Each structure stands twice: as structure tokens, then as C-alpha cells.
Amino acid sequence: MPKARQRLVGLLLFRLAETPSQTGDYSTDDDTGRTVQHILIGDFHLSYWADHAVRELRIVEIDEI
Numbered sequence: 001m002p003k004a005r006q007r008l009v010g011l012l013l014f015r016l017a018e019t020p021s022q023t024g025d026y027s028t029d030d031d032t033g034r035t036v037q038h039i040l041i042g043d044f045h046l047s048y049w050a051d052h053a054v055r056e057l058r059i060v061e062i063d064e065i
Contacts, residue, residue, distance in 0.1 A: 001064075009062065012041050020050035020057040036060055 001009075016022075016039070024037030038047050047060040 005064075008042070009044065012044060012046070013057075013059065016041075016046065016048065017057045020048075021052070024048075030060075040065075 022037075024039040027035050027037050030036050034049055036047050036049050038045065040046075043064055045061075045063040045065055047062075049058050049060065050056075051058055
């Protein structure tokens with residue numbers, strides 16, 4: 001991925017990390033029953049869940065559409 005696209009992804013992740021508890025465009029449950037949020041931002045589809053106990057944002061998948 002070109003450096004400009006890499007920077008864009010980084011900015012998107014930092015913006016998401018500012019409010020990790022936000023509801024995505026839709027959600028699904030993973031194999032363990034955890035709710036995974038999915039959000040479409042620009043040309044990217046991000047899948048994530050917030051681990052509030054340790055104050056982390058867990059990125060499950062990043063796809064370019």
C-alpha cells in the first residue's frame with residue numbers, strides 16, 4: 001500500500017480510537033459471542049471491538065473496498 005494510503009489508514013484508526021465505544025454501521029457476533037462492530041470509512045471497511053477492561057481498541061480486520 002502506498003505511504004499516503006498507509007497514513008490515511010493510521011488517521012482513521014486514531015479517529016476511531018478517540019471514541020471506541022461508538023456504534024458501527026452494523027455489528028456481528030464472532031465465534032466467542034463477542035459483538036464486533038463494522039464501519040465503512042471512505043474506501044475502507046474496519047472491523048473492531050472495544051476492550052473496555054484494558055482500554056484497548058481491538059482491530060479485527062481492515063479491508064479496502
